[in-house]
Amino acid sequence: MEDAARLLQLVVNGAAAGCIYGLIALGFVLIYKATEMVNFAQGDIMMLGGFLAFSLIAHWGLNYWVGALLAIVITAAFGYALDAVVLRRVIGQPQFAVVMLTLGLGFIFRAGAGITWGYDSVGFATPFTNKTVNLGGLVLGQDNVSIIVGTVILCGVLFTFFSKTRVGVAMQAASQNQLAAYYMGIPVRNIFSLIWAISAGVAAVAGILLSPVSMIDVNMGFLGIKAFAAAVIGGFGSIPGSLIGGVIVGIVEQLAGYYLPAGFQEVTSNVVLLAMLILRPQGLFAERMGKRV
């Protein structure tokens, strides 16, 4: 009984961490599906979202929910502008140029955040900090539970948006066949910038959800590397795949941290990734029909 409870707790904590990876991975996948660009600055955008929320809530004294919402909206607007001003110009350039550009942007964001907010870790009080829920004897931190619940709600909202709204379906359409979208009079460039906005907004949500569990600091964006592994495990192109990939990485990492000697936890995401590339290189949820452009 003791062991089972311990295991469950580890799984929940791992799933919570995995949700964060999954949300970042979702950003990778949305942008990749639309523009065939991999945005290596995705983790750093999460970091910016976290710091923004910190400023608004801890510094300006806004209510947690208001501050969080505002931080998400501002980060999303930033994502839109990032595409409209910078990334739109490199569409059609070699992949290498795009990779270098987004890696460079990550450096700039970290430097900018360091100048603005300093290099020390910061945090802010959330309604979930240091509280627990008791689920039939199983005691869980509200912070971890809030991450999981928040991710599930966000996924529901995104799913409804992409499948039910006109703009959401147009985003799918433009991602599937850009030329045809142009022929239909869909403003493809704006649609792509909106996809960047959503990815950045989702990253900000991840940063905010993460803040009761871990402090915000300039280098927190490096967990984007694990998110990248999650995206590849999920098939890099599948939205449910990226979330499930994230949760797998998160859980395996937690279990490895507990049952294996120190040091293993850090490499588990790469081990899972390698195993996946060997056993099922197309990922868990590879789409069967190829993309036609």
Next chain:
Amino acid sequence: MSESLLRVDGIQTFYGPIQAVRGVSLDVAPGQIVTVLGANGAGKTTVLRTISGVLDPEHGQILFEGRNIASMPPDQVMKLGICHVPEGRETFPFLTVKENLMMGAYTRRDTAGINQDLELCYEYFPRLKERQHQRAGLLSGGEQQMMAISRALMGRPKLLLLDEPSLGLSPLLVQQIFGIIKRINQEQGVAILLVEQNAHIALKTAHFGYVLEVGRIVTADPCETLMQRADIQEFYLGQKEAGVRGQRRWKRKRLWQ
């Protein structure tokens, strides 16, 4: 000729350094079906892409209802009433048939009119109604062509650009689809610019025809006249007369200039 709906005047279009269209002029009157015939690589698709704004011409004018649309982006051209059925259908493979059709009405906001047009499309192509919740990528080639035509109709066009609708379809299906194209033209009053390699069916369907060769218009005549012409019969309708091959081609080509 001031009453033409579309007037293309001396357009030249490039892909980078490659010139694909070398000064093409053509007219489409309201309610008319005009066809452009030409062999592979003649530049037919490029002409249509230039009209719909996906490519911009380096020189020349494109007047639609008297307005120059040569440098407009595709979404604006579409709002003016030009809808494009692209070569090779270009579906959204993971969207359902219905979602594909609704994307054709993306620039419109009149819900009642959109639903009316959706029913109209299902009336022309009942097969699409049966498949409306299926992914477009799972349709047969013929069904995809029907869907591509319907998707363009959903924009409620004044002018429909059709790029080789017969491509890859069985002769029977070609007959059916062209029958419906003709009905759409007559019943909805939509003007059609039809690009084809299948000269038989194109000349039977259209009122006026142009022949495009290596980026230039080499002949322009009403379709009845074109059908009678010896050179057209020979090169596009496949009815050969006796004679030496090389010599014959050279002579006929000169005849067109």
